[in-house]
Amino acid sequence: MSENLFSDLLLSKNEKDLGQxxxxxxxxxxxxxxxxxxxxxxxxxxxSKENLAGERIILCMPNGPEFIIAFFAITALGGxxxxxxxxxxxxRIRLIIEQTKPAFILHTDSLNFSFNIPAVKFSIDYDxxxxxxxxxxxxxxxxxxxxxxxxALILFSSGSTGTPKGAILTHRQLLKIAxxxxxxxxxxxxxxxxxxxxxxxxxxxxxxxxTLLSGGCLVFPSxxxxxxxxxxxxxxxxxNGFFSSPPMIKxxxxxxxxxxxxKVFKLKSIEIASAPLTSLEISRLLELFPKANVFFxxxxxxxxxxxxxxxxxxxxxxxxxxxxxxxxKVKIADTDGNxxxxxxxxxxxxxxxxLTGGFWDNPDEYRSKIKHGWFSTGDIGKEDEEGxxxxxxxxxxxxxxxxxxxxxxxxxxxxxxxxxIKDYMVAGVPDPQDIxxxxxxxxxxxxxxxxxxxxxxxxxxxxSLPSHMMPRKIVIVPKIPLTDSGKPSRKMAIKLYGPxxx
Amino acid sequence: xxxxxxxxxxxxxxxxxxxxxxxxxxxxxxxLDGYVIDSLGIIQIVMFLETSFGCEFNANDVNADNFxxxxxxxxxxxxxxxxxx
Numbered sequence: 132m133s134e135n136l137f138s139d140l141l142l143s144k145n146e147k148d149l150g151q152x153x154x155x156x157x158x159x160x161x162x163x164x165x166x167x168x169x170x171x172x173x174x175x176x177x178x179s180k181e182n183l184a185g186e187r188i189i190l191c192m193p194n195g196p197e198f199i200i201a202f203f204a205i206t207a208l209g210g211x212x213x214x215x216x217x218x219x220x221x222x223r224i225r226l227i228i229e230q231t232k233p234a235f236i237l238h239t240d241s242l243n244f245s246f247n248i249p250a251v252k253f254s255i256d257y258d259x260x261x262x263x264x265x266x267x268x269x270x271x272x273x274x275x276x277x278x279x280x281x282x283a284l285i286l287f288s289s290g291s292t293g294t295p296k297g298a299i300l301t302h303r304q305l306l307k308i309a310x311x312x313x314x315x316x317x318x319x320x321x322x323x324x325x326x327x328x329x330x331x332x333x334x335x336x337x338x339x340x341x342t343l344l345s346g347g348c349l350v351f352p353s354x355x356x357x358x359x360x361x362x363x364x365x366x367x368x369x370x371n372g373f374f375s376s377p378p379m380i381k382x383x384x385x386x387x388x389x390x391x392x393x394k395v396f397k398l399k400s401i402e403i404a405s406a407p408l409t410s411l412e413i414s415r416l417l418e419l420f421p422k423a424n425v426f427f428x429x430x431x432x433x434x435x436x437x438x439x440x441x442x443x444x445x446x447x448x449x450x451x452x453x454x455x456x457x458x459x460k461v462k463i464a465d466t467d468g469n470x471x472x473x474x475x476x477x478x479x480x481x482x483x484x485x486l487t488g489g490f491w492d493n494p495d496e497y498r499s500k501i502k503h504g505w506f507s508t509g510d511i512g513k514e515d516e517e518g519x520x521x522x523x524x525x526x527x528x529x530x531x532x533x534x535x536x537x538x539x540x541x542x543x544x545x546x547x548x549x550x551x552i553k554d555y556m557v558a559g560v561p562d563p564q565d566i567x568x569x570x571x572x573x574x575x576x577x578x579x580x581x582x583x584x585x586x587x588x589x590x591x592x593x594x595s596l597p598s599h600m601m602p603r604k605i606v607i608v609p610k611i612p613l614t615d616s617g618k619p620s621r622k623m624a625i626k627l628y629g630p631x632x633x
Numbered sequence: 634x635x636x637x638x639x640x641x642x643x644x645x646x647x648x649x650x651x652x653x654x655x656x657x658x659x660x661x662x663x664x665l666d667g668y669v670i671d672s673l674g675i676i677q678i679v680m681f682l683e684t685s686f687g688c689e690f691n692a693n694d695v696n697a698d699n700f701x702x703x704x705x706x707x708x709x710x711x712x713x714x715x716x717x718x
Binding site: 218243329353354355356357358359360362363364367378379382385386533566567586589590593597598599601602603604605 | 650651652653654656657665668670671672673674675676677679680689690691692693694695696697700
């Protein structure tokens with residue numbers, strides 16, 4: 132039997148382990164045997180459509196058992212999963228479809244977009260534990276499974292020109308990250324993982340792979356995600372760990388500690404990613420969860436979990452994002468690729484087993500990211516004497532809103548062809564509530580400020596953009612400021628028209 | 634407390650956090666299926682309502698029925714306040 136995601140995370144379980152719970156949702160329990168059967172039948176349901184080896188299939192569904200089953204079924208068939216959040220900007224979806232040319236879209240709910248590719252509904256009968264509208268026949272056999280070097284996933288991240296770029300990840304790379312996480316977090320067969328991060332991103336998806344690798348159990352929230360839901364569910368389901376972006380943590384820190392008392396004592400670990408937290412906030416979190424460890428991870432869509440800080444083990448390093456994980460090398464480099472002296476800032480560059488080998492249908496973009504053999508992250512950092520890396524900011528205009536990173540161009544691309552607008556610019560400004568890190572603002576130069584319809588413009592953006600990209604303020608300005616070399620300057624726009632001037 | 638006060642606060646929250654003007658949404662606009670707020674917005678609005686009105690949600694309260702639209706959400710909060718929760 133070849134090594135791959137389905138084999139290593141599910142089929143390799145022995146008879147005793149197959150009887151253990153793998154997924155909990157409300158009152159439903161799916162054992163490992165249930166999940167294996169569902170994946171096998173799903174391969175017949177999905178694979179009967181056509182031969183999927185090497186084909187891209189868009190997975191557009193919210194978190195749930197359906198996502199997990201479909202992910203394993205597609206990758207077991209040698210197909211490549213392209214996950215898209217149900218609420219994604221129309222232009223972004225169009226660009227992803229143009230790049231990947233998917234065989235079809237697999238979805239659970241009605242889609243809010245329509246493109247000229249087939250859409251296949253995929254749902255599970257939780258009582259009968261079978262795929263809806265399927266006769267129950269089994270699909271792929273173990274001997275036909277793909278190998279480790281087969282592409283399994285294309286994760287799209289933001290591109291600086293507004294065109295998203297899809298990082299290709301193989302079965303080997305995804306298994307490598309699963310192994311790293313499982314070992315660092317200390318997951319075992321008793322691990323109960325609370326899934327609150329979207330599975331369409333590596334943050335959430337790799338918690339699924341690492342938990343299943345460890346023989347643990349995945350738990351979906353009992354209701355809409357909120358701080359009360361989190362606290363109640365941790366107690367109700369004896370949750371051991373979860374992954375979160377900083378906004379959730381920041382709101383958790385504002386919660387009355389009395390509400391957590393005697394409810395969270397089984398929690399062993401919290402993994403946090405995507406945006407910086409202050410060392411003071413991490414310290415307060417450690418006080419709030421005295422029996423839990425807090426891991427802070429630094430990674431990219433192209434290279435997840437590159438660095439991890441074990442905050443209980445290194446309380447004096449809370450200002451850093453930790454050290455490289457197994458198999459990862461880090462270089463803090465100057466613009467010529469030379470290693471910077473200890474303590475001095477430069478770009479964070481990576482070499483890693485889990486690093487993507489390329490962007491889908493975009494070799495030039497990937498080549499531009501490789502500098503002297505190292506992957507260029509666009510992040511600024513510095514290294515201390517003990518090898519801990521501090522994150523110091525970005526070399527570009529990337530916006531981080533609530534843990535979602537994107538370039539202004541991805542919002543601007545929605546605006547560029549609209550009538551009545553002479554010029555425009557999107558920029559990230561600090562979130563005044565200190566929850567989302569940054570929020571997007573848009574500066575508009577209307578052709579005629581007296582007749583420009585801001586309300587229609589705002590409504591159009593609400594329909595076109597996911598909420599993390601929706602400009603929180605639309606500011607009419609006389610002109611977009613330029614640098615001395617004549618380039619539009621976001622820094623100057625923020626200085627002239629930003630929050631301090633409102 | 635007048636029911637409109639809770640509604641006013643919710644409209645204010647949606648304007649401050651999601652850039653919605655009162656003319657763009659109504660009391661019956663679907664907050665979730667209409668993609669007015671995302672998952673982070675639910676977390677924020679729960680905290681905002683708890684802080685603003687001193688009420689307390691539990692996990693069962695944070696459901697799709699209560700968060701369907703501004704009417705259902707304000708009715709839930711007003712019910713909590715009436716019951717002294």
